[in-house]
Structure formats: structure tokens, C-alpha cells
Amino acid sequence: MQPILHISRAQFLTNLDAVRARISPSALMLVMKDDAYGHGIDWAVDAAATADVQWYGSYDVRTGIRIREALGDRAGRVFAWATSTVEEVEAAVRADIDLGVGTEEYLRLVIATAERIGVLARVHLKIDTGLHRSGIRPEAWAATAALARAAELTGAPAVVGVWSHLAEASDDEDDEAQTIFVDAVAAVRATGSTPEALHLTASAASWWRPELRGSLSRIGAFCYGIRSADGPELEGIRPISALSASVQEVHDDHVVVGIGAFDGLPSTLSGIQVGTPAGSRELRSVAQTTSEVSTWPGASIGDAVWILGPGEHGEQTATTLAEHIDTVGEEIITRLTSRVRRVISDG
Numbered sequence: 001m002q003p004i005l006h007i008s009r010a011q012f013l014t015n016l017d018a019v020r021a022r023i024s025p026s027a028l029m030l031v032m033k034d035d036a037y038g039h040g041i042d043w044a045v046d047a048a049a050t051a052d053v054q055w056y057g058s059y060d061v062r063t064g065i066r067i068r069e070a071l072g073d074r075a076g077r078v079f080a081w082a083t084s085t086v087e088e089v090e091a092a093v094r095a096d097i098d099l100g101v102g103t104e105e106y107l108r109l110v111i112a113t114a115e116r117i118g119v120l121a122r123v124h125l126k127i128d129t130g131l132h133r134s135g136i137r138p139e140a141w142a143a144t145a146a147l148a149r150a151a152e153l154t155g156a157p158a159v160v161g162v163w164s165h166l167a168e169a170s171d172d173e174d175d176e177a178q179t180i181f182v183d184a185v186a187a188v189r190a191t192g193s194t195p196e197a198l199h200l201t202a203s204a205a206s207w208w209r210p211e212l213r214g215s216l217s218r219i220g221a222f223c224y225g226i227r228s229a230d231g232p233e234l235e236g237i238r239p240i241s242a243l244s245a246s247v248q249e250v251h252d253d254h255v256v257v258g259i260g261a262f263d264g265l266p267s268t269l270s271g272i273q274v275g276t277p278a279g280s281r282e283l284r285s286v287a288q289t290t291s292e293v294s295t296w297p298g299a300s301i302g303d304a305v306w307i308l309g310p311g312e313h314g315e316q317t318a319t320t321l322a323e324h325i326d327t328v329g330e331e332i333i334t335r336l337t338s339r340v341r342r343v344i345s346d347g
């Protein structure tokens with residue numbers, strides 16, 4: 001049997017509720033990059049739309065279009081912030097996708113595309129608040145905002161948002177970033193534009209730093225129940241998925257289970273505890289398509305071994321595993337390959 005990532009739609013909905021209760025009155029933008037953090041886009045959009053989520057963050061345009069398709073007739077704003085090609089920009093504008101714009105060059109491309117096809121492009125201008133990962137530098141901001149406003153007056157784009165991304169390395173740095181952000185919003189308003197979507201924070205800052213939240217909060221990890229590496233547990237939030245593989249061989253002191261590096265399991269995870277019918281056991285080694293796990297009394301072929309999940313069988317969460325190898329929980333789940341079957345249950 002192929003390894004399975006068991007995904008709970010109910011837990012996802014519970015997490016969405018918990019996140020929204022926590023950040024209110026800031027609205028949730030559900031971030032769905034990397035195929036909804038490895039869980040699959042289509043069911044997740046459907047669940048979120050059922051829960052009346054109004055904003056979806058896609059990263060790239062292609063994912064944005066998939067979200068739009070999954071939404072179908074249902075209302076929802078989709079935000080794609082990856083700087084994209086002219087073909088993608090055209091497709092995005094036609095699919096009613098809001099675009100994040102972090103350079104003047106890209107702004108000009110978006111304006112020209114909107115003018116050429118005669119469809120309104122909704123733009124969120126990105127200020128570089130210190131992360132230097134893209135974003136318009138503060139010294140160039142006023143000129144870029146003026147350029148956007150001049151184009152807005154011709155009806156091609158609408159400046160509907162201002163956004164940035166925080167380093168989340170220290171509170172002081174994030175506070176400084178917020179000061180730059182607030183100034184940038186004021187500068188855009190001074191041109192006459194009326195951006196309503198103001199968004200600066202992702203999961204951790206949205207949860208722990210209420211004073212930094214804008215009218216929108218872009219949240220991925222916590223909605224999928226992935227807490228921050230080296231961060232505390234989150235009240236009301238649990239992982240939405242659990243990864244199982246089945247026992248293929250039983251030996252005196254170990255069993256062989258059908259999951260390995262080709263499934264996306266990092267071989268550096270050897271030594272961690274996984275869940276078995278008898279509770280926690282050691283994952284001894286990871287080969288290409290199999291792994292060895294310490295045995296237990298009565299182990300038999302076909303038994304499920306739980307590599308990660310909420311902990312019901314003695315397994316650890318993705319983030320706890322990630323902490324063993326100095327990465328983040330998101331990486332453990334998004335690395336799982338297409339060999340791992342995704343199974344969504346309502347419960």
C-alpha cells in the first residue's frame with residue numbers, strides 16, 4: 001500500500017474558525033501556495049468557501065487561476081503576488097485575480113496589460129519594509145504611488161491594497177517595518193487612491209502581535225495546523241493531516257514500512273519517534289522506498305505506522321519532526337511527493 005496523507009476537512013474548518021476568531025476584526029486571507037501546503041488545493045478551496053472565507057492567497061498566477069476555478073460561481077478575492085510574465089498577467093486580470101506588485105517595472109507591465117485588454121486590474125502595491133525580498137523601496141515609494149494613481153485615473157488599474165511581508169526575526173524589527181508600512185499607506189492615500197486591503201502579517205505575527213495586523217492577515221501555516229518551529233502550541237489549532245505507511249516485512253527487532261526518501265521523507269529524520277499500534281517506536285533508518293522502525297509485540301504485515309500527525313498513535317507533529325532537522329513543519333509536508341496518496345475525509 002502506498003503511503004497516505006489523511007486529511008481532515010473538519011479539522012481544517014475548526015482551524016479556520018480559530019484563526020478568524022483570533023484575528024478579528026482583521027479578515028483572513030487563506031494562503032494556498034505550494035498546493036495548499038501540500039494538502040491539495042481543490043478540496044481546501046471548497047471547504048474554505050463553505051466557511052465563507054473571502055480572500056485566498058495563491059503566490060503564483062497559475063495557482064490563482066486554479067483557486068478561481070475551484071471557487072466557480074462563489075464569490076472570493078484571489079491574490080497572486082509572484083512577479084509574473086505578460087501572458088500570466090493577462091490571464092490573471094481576465095480571471096479577476098488581484099495582483100501584488102513589488103517593482104515599478106512590474107507595475108508598468110500590469111498597467112499596460114490592463115489598458116491593452118480593457119479589463120480593470122486590481123493592484124496591491126508592496127512596500128519593502130526591510131526584508132529586501134522584493135518590494136518598492138521607501139525612497140521610490142512616492143513616485144511609484146503617483147504613477148499608479150495617474151494610471152488609476154485613466155481606469156486601467158485600481159490601487160486596492162498596500163502590503164508587505166515581515167521578517168518575524170525580532171519584535172523590534174517588525175515594529176520598525178510597521179512604521180514604514182503605515183507611512184507607505186499614508187503616502188498612497190495622499191495621492192488620492194483609496195486602498196482598503198492593508199496586509200502585513202502572516203501566521204505568527206497575526207496570531208501573536210495583534211497591533212501589527214492590518215485589515216487583512218495572510219495566513220497559511222496555522223490554518224493547516226502547522227505551528228511555528230520553536231514556537232508554542234496554538235489554542236484551538238491542530239494539524240489537519242496525518243501520514244501513514246504500512247508494514248511490509250516483520251523481523252525480530254524491526255519492521256520494514258513502505259515509505260522512504262522517494263516519498264519525500266528526509267533520511268535525516270532517522271532517530272525520531274513514529275506512531276504504531278503499540279505506541280511510539282523509533283524510526284531507525286530511511287531508504288529509497290522503505291524505512292525501518294523498531295518492532296512491537298504482535299507486529300504484522302499491513303499494520304499502519306504513523307510518521308507524523310496530531311499524535312493519536314504516538315507520532316509527532318510535522319513541526320516537531322522539523323525541529324529535529326532544523327527546518328519548518330511546512331517543508332516536511334510540502335516535500336511529500338505524488339507517491340503519497342492524499343485522502344480527504346469529512347471527519
Ligand SMILES: *Cc1c(COP(=O)(O)O)cnc(C)c1O
Binds near residue numbers: 201222
Ligand atoms: C507564505 C506566505 C504567507 C503565509 O505565511 P504563513 O507563515 O504560512 O502563514 C504570507 N505572505 C507571504 C508573502 C507568503 O509568502
